[in-house]
Amino acid sequence: MQALSVLASWFRLKYPHVAIGALASSAPILYFDDITPQDGYYSIVTKDFREASETCYQTIKNSWSIIVEVGSKPGGLSVLSKTFKTCKPLKSVNVLKNYLVLMYSRAAQYNSPPKYPVTIVCGGIDGAPPETDILDKVFAGVVAYTGNRTCYVNAPRNISETTVGWRWQTCTEMVIPIGITNNTMFQPDPFILSSFIEECRSLYGVPSRPHWVTTYYGGHDIKLVLHKFGSNIIFSNGLRDPYSSGGVLVNISESIVAVHTVNGSHCLDILHANQSTDPVWLVRQREVEVKIIKGWITQYYFDLLAFSQ
Structure with a gap:
């Protein structure tokens, strides 16, 4: 919107x-060119969660290294698939990480009354029994946010025309340089313009115009x-x-x-x-x-x- x-x-x-x-x-x-710091978006996501619950924030922040560590071990992806009840076996930890980043971001972006999704996610994470390990706590947050389902993370879905159109729009004219730095509860994932341009070229075969918005x-x-x-x-x-x-x-x-x-x-x-x-x-x-x-x-x-x- x-x-x-x-x-x-x-x-x-x-x-x-x-x-x-x-x-x-x-x-x-x-949020174009270099007017706004690239980590502005995820800094506010982090702020929203930290204000809701310090323990929830710490759990999320500490979970990324554990996800990577578990996933890098022999059979680790199977362990993660079982822990998060994925709809299909995970082939990469990035699938799980991207899912969680998107879930936390949506919860913060649409953290509206009367439900307040950030509070719901943190309620699931903080409400887990004290002896629960970090990954099970994170999964409890997933269930609290999405509800009880037969499986999670990589369920089949129909991609809407709106989603496709927005991806095209942000690849071509509305290049929004959103990145993640060390100042958030996420693992760093900085916005690199050259990589972004190459990815968009591979998707659509057209060049990005990162300065078009501010020029026009x-x-x-x-x-x-x-x-x-x-x-x-x-x-x-x-x-x-x-x-x-x-x-x-x-x-x-x-x-x-x-x-x-x-x-x-x-x-x-x-x-x-x-x-x-x-x-x-x-x-x-x-x-x-x-x-x-x-x-x-x-x-x-x-x-x-x-x-x-």
């Missing part, structure tokens, strides 16, 4: 005669640039959303404003409202955004009348 929010802000900038304004929810418009839409010196020619954009963010690391978090002008909540998650403000479970801070965030948008519309019709006379 972040692609649509990014496009909303860009659409307003490029076509102000068509769009009166834009609500860019969880739009990481600064801007991004560097965003405050100075948008203050001079932009207007009527709300950049809304939940600070628990890892993509908020590449978002606009301060007001740029009177009409380009940042609205954020400390406990919000990805695009939470534009998801379907639930009067019985939405916290007060989320309701107020939406009210602020609606008030701003109403002001845009009122001003538009006022100007329309004034200039038609």
Whole structure:
């Protein structure tokens, strides 16, 4: 959904005669080139888990070396397959590691009320009996997050057109340099542009354009640039959303404003409202955004009348 929010802000900038304004929810418009540190995303994932539970954070952080150690031994992949009840025998520890990284990331990105997935994962990990080893604790977190299933990790799945399209988009035009450094609960996996370009070329046979976004839409010196020619954009963010690391978090002008909540998650403000479970801070965030948008519309019709006379 972040692609649509990014496009909303860009659409307003490029076509102000068509769009009166834009609500860019969880739009990481600064996660291009070298504007945002590449580990911004996973640093917030780590922060979310650590704030939820220090012991959960430590368990996850310590689990990677154990997964690699077990998997490197003779018969180790079979042990991991059994421990995590995989749907197919593991052929590489990377399959398991990638699954867990994605699970933790999704839990943090969509850590929304009333369920709060990060709390659910950590509840499974911390709720395991004291004598449970680290890998069994991690698996308990997997079960807590996904529910009871016959198997996990590498289940058959249908890849949606959205997933395929997003992969193409990020390979060609929207190159988001997300990497993992030593400052997170994950094993380091830095973003290396040359490797990324080669991988995309092998997948689609086309070159990546890592600087296209900032050339076409801007991004560097965003405050100075948008203050001079932009207007009527709300950049809304939940600070628990890892993509908020590449978002606009301060007001740029009177009409380009940042609205954020400390406990919000990805695009939470534009998801379907639930009067019985939405916290007060989320309701107020939406009210602020609606008030701003109403002001845009009122001003538009006022100007329309004034200039038609």
